[in-house]
Amino acid sequence: MMEKQNIQDLLSAHGIRKTTFRVELLEVFIESKYGLSFKDIKDKVISTKDKVTIYRALDAFLEKGLIHKVPATSNISKYALCPEECSEETHKHDHAHFICNQCGNTFCMDEVELPVFKNIKGYEIKKSKLTLEGDCPDCISGTDQ
Ligand SMILES: [Zn+2]
Ligand SMILES: [Zn+2]
Numbered sequence: 001m002m003e004k005q006n007i008q009d010l011l012s013a014h015g016i017r018k019t020t021f022r023v024e025l026l027e028v029f030i031e032s033k034y035g036l037s038f039k040d041i042k043d044k045v046i047s048t049k050d051k052v053t054i055y056r057a058l059d060a061f062l063e064k065g066l067i068h069k070v071p072a073t074s075n076i077s078k079y080a081l082c083p084e085e086c087s088e089e090t091h092k093h094d095h096a097h098f099i100c101n102q103c104g105n106t107f108c109m110d111e112v113e114l115p116v117f118k119n120i121k122g123y124e125i126k127k128s129k130l131t132l133e134g135d136c137p138d139c140i141s142g143t144d145q
């Protein structure tokens with residue numbers, strides 16, 4: 001687990017104002033194996049339950065390259081921690097996402113690289129997304145999460 005000090009450094013490195021809540025929020029993302037919805041986050045954090053505070057922090061984290069949106073089964077938004085190299089300027093992901101059909105969790109598949117497509121006549125490809133579906137290791141082994 002990451003030390004509190006490292007979490008604070010990570011916030012500073014991304015130009016995010018440090019508050020008790022933001023440190024806690026980042027900790028929640030670091031500890032989670034899968035993408036979190038607003039409700040998941042609200043249930044997990046204890047230093048605030050204020051919706052506006054949570055939304056503002058999520059916006060800041062998104063903008064500064066700490067978290068990214070991940071696909072989910074329903075149309076609720078889910079967020080996950082970004083790879084280390086993300087920043088405000090280079091916020092791009094070339095990893096696939098995996099949605100588990102049993103628990104409904106979304107996992108970042110950092111080790112699965114996206115195929116590279118050549119530009120198709122007249123179209124300029126700027127980004128591609130790959131979402132895989134199936135059963136996650138925890139559901140396969142029947143472990144409680
Ligand atoms: Zn990112
Ligand atoms: Zn699962």
Ligand SMILES: [Zn+2]
Nearest residue numbers: 070080108109
């Ligand atoms: Zn991801």
